[in-house]
Amino acid sequence: MVTRIKTDICVIGAGSGGLSVAAGAVQMGADAVLLEGHKMGGDCLNYGCVPSKALLSVAKQAHALGGGGRFGLAPSPAPAQVDFAAAKDHVRRAIDTIAPVDSEERFRGLGVRVIREYGRFISPTEVQAGDHVITARRFVIATGSSPLVPPINGLDGVPYHTNETIFEDREKPAHLIIIGGGPIGLEMAQAHARLGCQVTVVEGARALGRDDPEAVALILARLREEGVTILEGLQAARVSGKAGAITLETQDGQRITGSHLLVAVGRKVNLDRLDLHKAEVEHDRAVRVGADLRSSNRRVYAIGDAAGGMQFTHVAGYHAGVVIRSALLGLPSKAREDHIPRVTYTDPELAQIGPTEDEARALHGDALTVARFDMAENDRAIAEDRRAGFVKVMVLRGRPIGATIVGASAGDLVGIWAMAIANRLKMSAVAGTVLPYPTLGEANKRAAGAYFSPKLFESSVVKRVVRTVQRLLP
Numbered sequence: 386m387v388t389r390i391k392t393d394i395c396v397i398g399a400g401s402g403g404l405s406v407a408a409g410a411v412q413m414g415a416d417a418v419l420l421e422g423h424k425m426g427g428d429c430l431n432y433g434c435v436p437s438k439a440l441l442s443v444a445k446q447a448h449a450l451g452g453g454g455r456f457g458l459a460p461s462p463a464p465a466q467v468d469f470a471a472a473k474d475h476v477r478r479a480i481d482t483i484a485p486v487d488s489e490e491r492f493r494g495l496g497v498r499v500i501r502e503y504g505r506f507i508s509p510t511e512v513q514a515g516d517h518v519i520t521a522r523r524f525v526i527a528t529g530s531s532p533l534v535p536p537i538n539g540l541d542g543v544p545y546h547t548n549e550t551i552f553e554d555r556e557k558p559a560h561l562i563i564i565g566g567g568p569i570g571l572e573m574a575q576a577h578a579r580l581g582c583q584v585t586v587v588e589g590a591r592a593l594g595r596d597d598p599e600a601v602a603l604i605l606a607r608l609r610e611e612g613v614t615i616l617e618g619l620q621a622a623r624v625s626g627k628a629g630a631i632t633l634e635t636q637d638g639q640r641i642t643g644s645h646l647l648v649a650v651g652r653k654v655n656l657d658r659l660d661l662h663k664a665e666v667e668h669d670r671a672v673r674v675g676a677d678l679r680s681s682n683r684r685v686y687a688i689g690d691a692a693g694g695m696q697f698t699h700v701a702g703y704h705a706g707v708v709i710r711s712a713l714l715g716l717p718s719k720a721r722e723d724h725i726p727r728v729t730y731t732d733p734e735l736a737q738i739g740p741t742e743d744e745a746r747a748l749h750g751d752a753l754t755v756a757r758f759d760m761a762e763n764d765r766a767i768a769e770d771r772r773a774g775f776v777k778v779m780v781l782r783g784r785p786i787g788a789t790i791v792g793a794s795a796g797d798l799v800g801i802w803a804m805a806i807a808n809r810l811k812m813s814a815v816a817g818t819v820l821p822y823p824t825l826g827e828a829n830k831r832a833a834g835a836y837f838s839p840k841l842f843e844s845s846v847v848k849r850v851v852r853t854v855q856r857l858l859p
């Protein structure tokens with residue numbers, strides 16, 4: 386028998402974006418229904434950010450154990466003796482520790498009606514989930530994305546991992562072949578290499594191809610030093626073999642044999658189950674939305690990965706805020722992308738916000754100034770021997786529009802530029818901030834200082850003024 390529910394807001398998908406909308410909605414007094422067909426917490430908690438960062442952290446510890454020699458500590462064997470299954474226990478513990486925050490129980494407690502079924506539109510104003518039919522004033526599609534599995538010859542005949550299975554596997558791969566040198570491919574490459582696996586990355590174009598080439602070169606050099614083989618400009622064309630002995634053949638005929646295979650070639654938005662045509666919601670590879678995140682059906686919003694822009698947890702959370710303002714308060718609300726940072730958590734980390742140097746030069750030509758500071762000159766980086774990297778800031782008419790940071794803790798360091806760009810602050814706001822010494826964060830202030838140095842120290846006008854003032858002073 387069908388149960389009919391009427392609500393203010395029906396959220397489809399309980400991942401990073403959907404959970405934030407549902408929690409915000411009930412806490413602000415709206416009635417909300419939340420649909421989830423699979424695991425509460427979505428990709429980030431179960432198959433994405435959390436397990437990948439947990440595995441990277443074990444790998445970092447293992448790597449550190451092998452690197453004491455340069456500090457005069459008795460060197461341990463490198464790589465450290467790794468209990469791979471125990472590393473996966475750490476991954477599981479991290480997920481289990483966070484899971485209650487995203488759980489059905491917590492959301493029911495907040496007052497959200499949670500239905501553990503996949504939802505599909507049956508009309509422009511109704512969604513069916515199991516034997517529930519939900520009529521809502523507003524719908525939010527927050528269905529996320531899944532690993533894209535490319536049509537590589539033979540792939541369906543061999544066992545392979547995606548991000549949905551690799552974190553579960555407790556058996557240490559002797560040789561992991563990774564198709565795709567994007568953030569997933571490279572994070573997993575470094576994690577596995579540091580845990581004692583042989584790793585080969587096969588990348589069809591350029592690894593981390595959307596990022597600043599100078600920063601990427603630094604990361605690839607580090608990965609190669611650590612033993613990762615990275616083959617660029619080689620499309621995977623065919624795979625064959627069986628568990629434990631998988632051969633990948635590239636388009637130009639090179640053959641690589643490994644024990645395990647990870648496919649990490651991008652994402653496919655989860656739209657298949659939604660019957661979007663019944664809701665008159667237009668889509669291509671994602672739901673088509675405007676800056677207000679509304680689709681062709683004004684009652685229906687799309688957020689996070691489903692909205693087709695930047696695919697990050699913090700973007701899904703930011704979208705949730707935009708939708709809440711519009712759907713709950715009826716206020717005009719638009720999403721921006723210019724102030725959104727992204728970070729790849731290799732070691733060194735790579736953080737980017739706004740355009741890269743090349744992109745900014747193409748957009749603004751001679752009006753652009755690039756301010757830079759090398760981590761090698763940061764006292765804390767020297768003290769800790771973490772000197773690789775730099776801060777580069779793209780500046781237009783005195784305001785930062787982009788930043789690239791590569792180096793230790795780049796993901797944390799980029800925060801100050803995220804704040805500056807989000808609030809359209811001037812470079813003087815960063816240059817004029819006093820930061821504690823010695824911190825890596827001072828590199829940001831020094832980059833801002835580098836922007837002003839030529840104006841201050843190479844200006845004949847400044848020199849003339851100072852000389853005049855000095856003559857007049859008693």
Ligand SMILES: Cc1cc2nc3c(=O)[nH]c(=O)nc-3n(C[C@H](O)[C@H](O)[C@H](O)COP(=O)(O)OP(=O)(O)OC[C@H]3O[C@@H](n4cnc5c(N)ncnc54)[C@H](O)[C@@H]3O)c2cc1C
Pocket residue numbers: 397398399400401402403420421422423424425426427428429430432433434435437438502503504505527528529530548569655658659688689690691696697698699700701730
């Ligand atoms: C390996 C990996 C590492 C990552 N690392 C990071 C990182 O470090 N930092 C970062 O910011 N981002 C990272 N990401 C990206 C991040 O995970 C996603 O951008 C984020 O999870 C998107 O949130 P979302 O709410 O759009 O979708 P999701 O979190 O994927 O949630 C969507 C939910 O909708 C459900 N669903 C789908 N269809 C339906 C339906 N019809 N009815 C009901 N429920 C449905 C799904 O089961 C899922 O639970 C990573 C991704 C991967 C794969």
Ligand SMILES: NC(=O)c1ccc[n+]([C@@H]2O[C@H](COP(=O)([O-])OP(=O)(O)OC[C@H]3O[C@@H](n4cnc5c(N)ncnc54)[C@H](O)[C@@H]3O)[C@@H](O)[C@H]2O)c1
Pocket residue numbers: 535537564565566567568569570572587588589590591592593594619620621622649650651652695696697727728729730
């Ligand atoms: N730290 C983070 O925030 C983080 C980490 C992981 C993933 N993510 C999110 O997940 C998204 C997906 O990551 P991803 O790494 O899977 O995708 P991606 O699209 O960023 O990279 C995939 C790579 O695979 C290559 N490729 C495609 N087909 C190929 C083939 N047949 N042979 C060889 N190479 C091929 C592409 O050239 C590309 O470089 C990211 O863009 C990001 O939004 C974020």
